[in-house]
Amino acid sequence: MEETNCVLDIQNITKRFPGVLALNNMCVSLHEGEVHAICGENGAGKSTLMKIITGVYMQDEGEIYLRGNLLKVKKPSDAYDQGIAIIFQETSLFPELTVLENLFMGHELKKKIAGIGILDYPAMRKKAYSIFDRLGMKVDLDKTVNSLGVATKQMVEIAKALTFDSSILILDEPTAALTSREVTTLFDTIKKLKSQGVSMLYISHRLEEIFTIADRVSVIRDGEYVNTSIVADVTKEKLVEWMVGRALGNLYPKENITLGGVVFEGKGIEQDGVLHGIDISLRKGEILGVAGLAGAGRTELALTLCGLAKPDGGQLFLEGKEIKLENYRDALELGIVYISEDRQKFGLVIDMTLKENITLPLLYRISGAFGIIDRRQENAITKQYMKSLSIKAPDGDFRTDNLSGGNQQKVSVAKALAAKPKILILDEPTRGVDVGAKAEIHHIIGNLAKEGLSIIMISSDLPEVLGMSDRVLVMKFGEKKGELMRDELSQEKILLMAL
Amino acid sequence: MSKQSNRNSDFIKKVINYQSVLLLVLVGLIVFFGIMNTVFLKPKVIFNVIEIIGETLIMALPMTFIITTGGIDLSVGYILTLSAIVFGATLTSTGNLALAIAACILTGTAAGAFNGLIISRTRIPPLVCTLATMSLYRGIALIIAGDKTYTGFPDAFKLISTYRIGKIVPIQITYLAVFFIVFFILYNRSSLGRNLKAIGFNENAVIYAGVDTKKIKFWIYTACGTMCAMASLVYLGRLSAAKPSMGTDLNLEVITAVVLGGTSTMGGVGSMTGTLIGVLIIGVLRKGFTIMNLSGNIYNFVLGAILIVGLIAFALIEERKKTAKKGQK
């Protein structure tokens, strides 16, 4: 069926990032007027692929053909001009500008008055309204975007894409931020567009969605193309198998160890619109996996557990005593340590050296009078963890932005361990890390647990969750969907709960 | 291996290049002026540079802290003025020197704390906040002083900036040295300095390391205020008249010195030594040109030029560093 009129043909795209092979000769083809779902785990390379198509990144190898002729995009606007529009995951709207201004940013409609070209607002409004009619919704064009709800923003994003009269639309995890009701409206929209002959690449790992709207589905894993099929011909189970079907083998060196008593407990944790009455308990030496889709509220849960975000309700207990966390410092003092999923933004100061990063949270412990840092101690600590975590760097004075993703992640782990934690909260510990380093990090986690450290591990990487956890807590839309013990763990169970 | 070399080049670029180039410039200037007019090399004259830069250095030290965090304080000049006026007013009204000094220091600290409070507690950017407080403090100084000029300070007091050790070495050198060493250690060896740089690079990460960045910000602006007050005392020791129109040009002088020293207004990157050299360059330029019987205007021109060229050089170095790094990857 490759013969049927194929509007977008992606051939052998390869893209490398420092330390990671993001895409390895990827091939996907999009047919006229179809919704083609691309699914895979987080970090499988979906978003990278899309960014290449729309010229945010340049591929290292391979070509893309638009209706048979080679597609050349240097910057996003080129793609737009070619009639390819993308709705980015991270919203690309200008919060301070009005909806109208946003819709036409960079390609405003103009008219000539006395020879001078000026913006033609009536025309733009007309077009905007017609587009929103197509989407079957009403939006006040003169509101500033930051005054809109997330769903509406999403719609504006789509509308923006349509202002380019694009025949090809790429939706990157469009529902990640939406509530189920909003999702249905979005789907109606997509159906409308489809009926209007727009071809769409629909990126998601939410299987339900794929079955409701996609015509065909392609699965990718670790940057590799796995398989393509007409949706009608596959089952959810099949897809899951494709998505995670990899030799688990020694990737997850988790030994069964006898667990101690409950050390850390959260009761009825609330955060308006984010978390709804979540109970969580952690035993000594236990690894508690927290599974769920992006936006299920896992990170928010973690933040509330370590005092980085204020809960609106609920209590925390450490070793039986109730604790109040005013800020993260309190948590540190108590030995509750959090490792952020976003190394660049919250984890590391990448412009600083390994040493400086590792000791950042415990400066106040290793510095004497007038806060003078005890360098001997500092170096000792750095050396110790560089060795125990085998961080590949010449020495502690090496700048972290020169490290590979894996080693950077190890640094943030080292940073956490240096704080001598009792409870360790890992958020996506292996995101953006190549398979080799993954194994290492898993080893580390395993050993930590063996040494009696209690770990909460948030992960979207199901095999990881399966491989590492003693117990898995599954979340969906900010609610606890259930808990699975190690012996009853299976990817299907988790997915079925999470979806 | 490649990383090894990368690190070395990194090291060379960062430490050797900029600050030492600056040092060369300083030496070059001294030699130049020495040739133009040998008087310049007389110990008494060369030491006079220290006298000239007294206030500037005292204020530039905390300013380096502030700029390292990516902030800025435009109000330092007027904090100095205000504290000086308060000192003058108190002294003339009470005649009690100790009291006057206390009042002066207190005023400066309060002014700095006010900046710190606004900057750490509200989302008002430092630039705007200090722009506002700049005219606020100036206004207060004017309201207090009116058309008065406070003079006639006791000679004992003036000694803090007029006394010369062995008739040659100005007393300033002693406490300037102390101040510098303290700030140098705090900046390069203490957890505070570490945190300042980290904040400059990525405040979020510092918050996620359990550090109370607001508190730090508050304290550095407060400290800056205190130092301004001290500077005002040194200033008054040198020019014994406190009036609202004094010290107005010190704002930009101080910032110029810090930036010239290689502290980036983007935050994170900075150097105390650089600041010291920067201030010294300013002093040498001033002294040198006056010794050549040239006016302050040329000084301004040259200083501005040096600053721009310096920045461009710095930018190019950074650029090369980046490309070098890419090369390694």
Added chain:
Amino acid sequence: MKKFLSLILAMAMVTSLAACSSTPTVTTTKATAAGEATTAATTAGKTGSGTGTEYGPKDAKYKVGVVPKFVAEDYFIAAERGFAKAADELGIRVTWVGDTMAQCSAQNQKNYIQSFIDQGYDAILVSALDPSSYADTLKEARDAGIKVITWDADVETDARDFFVNQAEGDMIAIKLLQGLAGDLSSYTKDKQATVALVSTTTDSPNQNAWLAAIQKEYDSKKDTDYAHIKLLTDVTYAGNDQGQADTAIKALLSKDKEIVGIIALSSNTVPAVASSREQLNLGEIKIVGVSVPESSRKDLEAGKMSAVVLWQPFDLGYLTLYVTSAVLNGKAPSGTAFVSPLSGTNMTTSFMDGTTPVLYPAEGHKIMENNVVILGEPIVWNLKNIDRFRGYPNADSGMSEFLK
């Protein structure tokens, strides 16, 4: 590479700017040079450029450093020329250095003084921005055996050997009030003319002295000579910046409609007053002020002002250097008068009729207590004698009958 290109571009721009902004300059200075060719003041070739300037023979016995309040401004340019002239006559090496008005500060003045001390000058001649800021430095200089002479604006008396004063404050006051009284003669005791005072900044010693003197003079004769004048007590401080002065004065004029006369006390304020009056079409308001005639030439010619009051800053500089040389040669001025080449010569013609010459007293310049030498009487300048003003930056006016 691109960077270097744009760098070059940048440089190109700067130079192009320099060119385009200095073309007019070139021509004017040419004209100047031509005009001055005959005069002694030609030596002041570089006048006005903010850099320092030197006059007199290189191998002179005495080296003298002069620090004006600020440079590149008519009043001090005229004075500078005076110094230049005297330097050539006396064979004294004079160094002239200062900042422009916008950047002048006591701190900088101190630096210049310090550097003169360092270079072992024989005398330092200061026009002080404020009396006490660097008094200590001057004392230090005196301890080092350097003569300190202040001119135009004094410092603490114990910080200098002599002060060459342009004129007695009360004389200036009298001239100002007389001038205005004359202009407002149409008013009467019952229909008084309201007069406002405009000064520069609150902390400028000269202006403050004159203000006091004016008040004193007025009070002494308020029922006789000035019966028809109502002097407003609160002074307007217009500052040194033209724009600011402009605003302040306009506000003053619109605030108080009664005002028909203004006494302005500096070369910056007088033009500001004139222009704001012009802007507001308040032609009938009479202005007298202490101002360099040249700055008000246009207003005088247009009949918008009848006169300004000033001495010959040229002569002030000239005399100062003569006093200096006397002091240096151990013949320090003493007794009641100090005789200089100026004594007995034509100051200018008086403005009453424009013919009668006003002479510097032949017996010499008055010497008051605290070693103050007085140049002479202030002069009332008008169209009749304006060309006798000496040492204009861009003209040789006044030089012709110098010392006639």
Added chain:
Amino acid sequence: MENKKKFEVAKLATREVVLAIIVIIFIIFLSIFTNFNTSSGLFSFMLDVAPMIVGAIAMSLVILTGNIDISAGTIIGFVGYTAGSLAEMGYSIIVFAPAAILVGTLLAGLNGIISVKFKVPSIVVTLAMAKVHLGFYATFLPNAGWVENLTDNFTWFGFARIFNIIPYNFVVAVVVSIFFVLFMKYTKFSKKIYAVGGKRQAAIYAGINPDMTVIKTYFLEGFLLGIAGILLFTKSNEIMPSASYGREMVFITAAVVGGISIIGGRGKIIGAVIGTVLVYLMQVAMIYLGYQDYYQYALQGIIILIAVYITVTKFNKFKKKPAKFLKGGQTT
């Protein structure tokens, strides 16, 4: 949540209106208690506020791109000198105005180029430039660029008035203001300014070249500074370039008070205009109410703080909590 936001939006939208109302109240107050409303009072107000308005607009443009220009004051000095010395040589406004404006444009453009090409923060570049300019006047210009006794061929414009009450230069200022209010609404370029200042990355996604935008904006600023300079100096027959050092602070203040966010990407030109009027009114009011003008500094400082506080607290809302920031929109 949604309602709260709506409410804030309403406030934001009417921000300029609020300012305008304050201004009007101010004027009424002055007119009642002082002679402000007399022809001369209004006239001189219009005369003096005009250049400030144009200058503030210029500064606002630069600030909107997330930059700043500390050398604006000294650039105006150059403009004045060029205009003055040309006028002195007998050229009429048709010659000296364009020449002066050109100088302004080039100088400001130079700032933009250096700051962008060498990635040096604009505040530092322009700070250094201000020093260079100052030194330049005094060192290379005769009489430090002081031009005096300019004749009517220079000043006529400054003194000319319509209906014997409205000064020409105020008319110019009004025209410029109106033009730029429209400019910011009806041109592609204006949108780019907001985009670059607001969210650089997103701007690039939208195919905008931030560097060029910033440079162009600086040139535009220079052009406006040129106009401001002409309006400023033709009022008097004397020009002292170095005296305009420091005016940039007035511009910045006016812009900030008018609701232009110093971080860029936010604020309306009309706001800047009203802001200027307000700031300037405060200065005059002090004199009319018979205070020494130095009360004005203190007041000014406080006003800025309040004005900015109102803007900024809303502006940075969505950056507030790390938790929220972390996930962007996804925490809902």
